[in-house]
Amino acid sequence: MRQFAFRLDAVLGARNVIENVAGASSTLAAVQTVRAEPDGHTLYLGSNVSQVIAPVMLKLSYDPLTALAPISQVTTSSSLVAVSTRYGVKNFAEFVAKAKAEPDGVFYGTSNVGFQIPAVQISRIAGIKLVNVPFKGGAETVTAVLGGNIPMIIGTPPTILPHVEAGSLVALCATSAERSSVMPNIPGASEVGLKGLDSVAWFGLFAPAKTPSDIVAKLHAAIQTVVSDKSLYQALGKEGLEPRGSESPEAFARFQRKEYDENVAIIREAGLAPT
Template sequence: MSTLMQCARAAAAMLLGLVCGAAHGAWPERPVRLVVSSGAGGTADILARSLAEKLTAALGQPFIVENKPGAGGHLGAAQVARAPADGYVFLVSGSPTHSVGPHLYKNLTYDPMHDVPPVAMVAVAPNLLVVDTELPVQSVAQLVALAKQRPGELTYSSAGSGTSGHLAGAMLQSMANIRIKHVPYKTGPEAVTAVLAGNVSMTFFTMPSVLPQVQAGKLRALAVTSSTRTALAPSVPTIAEAGYPGFEALAWYGLFAPRNTPREATDRLSAEIKRIVQHPDMKEKLIRLGAEPHYLNAEQLEAYVRVESPKWKALIDASGAESD
């Protein structure tokens, strides 16, 4: 056989391989669902929609956001756990379902870390402690003093049991030795509206949801739940500064997938998320959300959760926090 014919056959074989590969297609070949474990309008929802827009442009298929709130995020997480592991459904969630929920909800029908393992972390965010302007307190110290005078009478709202806002309240109760009643709502906007309406005394919530209300004089900000002050509200002290060193309660957000989802899909999605969160436009969007870009790959996020989860378990056990 001549060298020319050998080259021709080799080229034909290579072309056939390329054609066959194209026939199978590279992920994604059809629309991808992003199930958000919280309601519309919250930080996770806005984050998911921003990611969906970027991923649609980058990967050439629509990324469709679907909200599934309830049970501290576990309704959405359980739905994804039961979904086909084909690379076309992912969960947008974080600390409520993977660091906290397993210790609050004793009868979960799935194991979050086993059945919906990590793909990537996207961002972290502190909460802002805000109170009803009718509440006669101007600082954390005054709030603690009032709670001690009126044990069990003060209330705080959250977007559901197991959310960072819920656990921030539990942490403050534990560290300050006070009792305030947790009032969970189905969505974040409902939790904030409850404080605005005077139905609850306070909430620990993400900055974009409450900072405009603070600036308008409709809510009063007492502290942030991060270990350092935030550039979004530099004049607001941390709870640690208010006399509770070591206090830190952050919300974090990431993507998760049904167990055994093809690595082609999860690896490519993770790589795209890494690229997206480093883009100046996305960084700006995250800052407006009161969050900071913080990418971790699947292995790094799993390691983070393995460290974070026992911390919340210890707090839940010590404080007696329940899923309500």
Template sequence: MPFFVSAPLAFAPRARGLSLIAALLVVCASSTALAQAWPQRPIKVVIPFPPGGPSDLVMRTVAERILANLKQPIVIENQPGAGGNIGAANVARATPDGYTFLFATDTLLTVNPHVYKTIPFKLDDLKPISVLSSFSQTLVCNPSLGVKTVSELIAKSKTTPLSYASGGAGVPGHLSTELLLSMTGMQMTHIPYKGPAPAMQDVLANQVPCGLLAGPTVLPHVRSGKLTALAVSGQARAPSLPEVPTIEEAGVKGYEADFSLILIAPKQVPDDIVAKFRQAVVDALRTPEATERLRASDQIVIGSTPEQAVAKVAKDFAKWGAVSRKIGLSLD
């Protein structure tokens, strides 16, 4: 029995069964026609964060090439607030006709459900369709601390009270550091800031000795010698700091804290439209110009399949859920 026919219907009169089949054929034909005609107007991509962030940079980098491919412009709409929850809720409620998509940091799906007391959308109302890029954080310390490696920092933490700066509660730098502390037994006090830039300024001023911060934010100061880069949080070395080891290479076996930018659709958008839009975005992202621009911002182009995106979200949902519970992180 086909999975879409329930047991009672399987034993319905023949005429009723034929009517059901006819109705299903009409729906399928309508869906196919919609996908073939798409797109007929501009496509809106909601970015649930302020302008100037990684997701904003990536989408603005590829928008023109997507236009050339699909013959319709990309309208980028920043809808910040509540860690991305507001923009995500608006996309989840959007008409699933292929003219509204979401582009966000994966923490929207992997962290927010664990740490916000309520979120204004259901995870099941959204479907990841591609991991477009990945990025990591860079562990830096003020040179006056006198450490140059992760092992030296671990040793220092056992004899000296230490603290670390992040761009705020629940952001990648916060979670990455807490994962590091839990895996090494280090004790460091979290000092949250409103973004990575002010966090970096206090590490530069030695108000806080260390921070696990975005690579592009700290790179100029690492190059000038004002900050010491100990390691990066991801599975691979950062494009902008190839001489700096990963935290796992530095001795913390099994450590990996990559973060991703994910393209997301309302759940009921037809698969044909999803596939067409995903391919247009991935093709635009894999051009040499786009790839190089992302490398300059410490991002690695991925362009995954929908299945790979779903698997990545599921894996990180479990990992960051455990970290969030361990530190008792809760946000309003």
């Protein structure tokens, strides 16, 4: 958000101040925005985790689809699927063939539920069994794979790519349907036969629900200007993120609804949601 903030300063002619509110998958920050004056001066940086996954996993005091006014998506990012070189495969096809022969399935590590969603889809599409081992963070997950405790990891490009380049991990595919500009040498899901898999993470800006439409439109236009800044691509690329705007606030709202409906079904099917 800091990369967006100072660029928005120049476009809007006003200083943007960032307040970090941690906790409950960023939903505590959302609550503050829901309760704020709908004047365009309090915005919320939400994500697929806070707006799609957390509402299914947690009991929230607000409806993420109605309590906030979607302004625009700001980034997209694909996760990366990789295995240890010790697993003895060179590509996704070889991995599937070996995984199908594993009686107990393949154990994979993740640092949050968001990475489990593509794993559930991979299991179903490829006809293999994947067993999640949760860790507290990406570095801890990588350490477990490098140490031979588990063979597979699904995580962010910045966490995994350095070890792919060092030759200790083998990249199998991105979780997005097409290749990501952040890791152009890694095949997208559709290229390796995972038809229908297009699991990406995203961030977007929201305002309180009753924010006037003209203010939302002005903020949306400002964000599209910032997203087109080429220097932003370089800055965010280091974090595995790609700038991505929205055609309109309404288009972003439809995108969020589609993400919510599709992922809620996957989460519940996989038994990740509390009963």
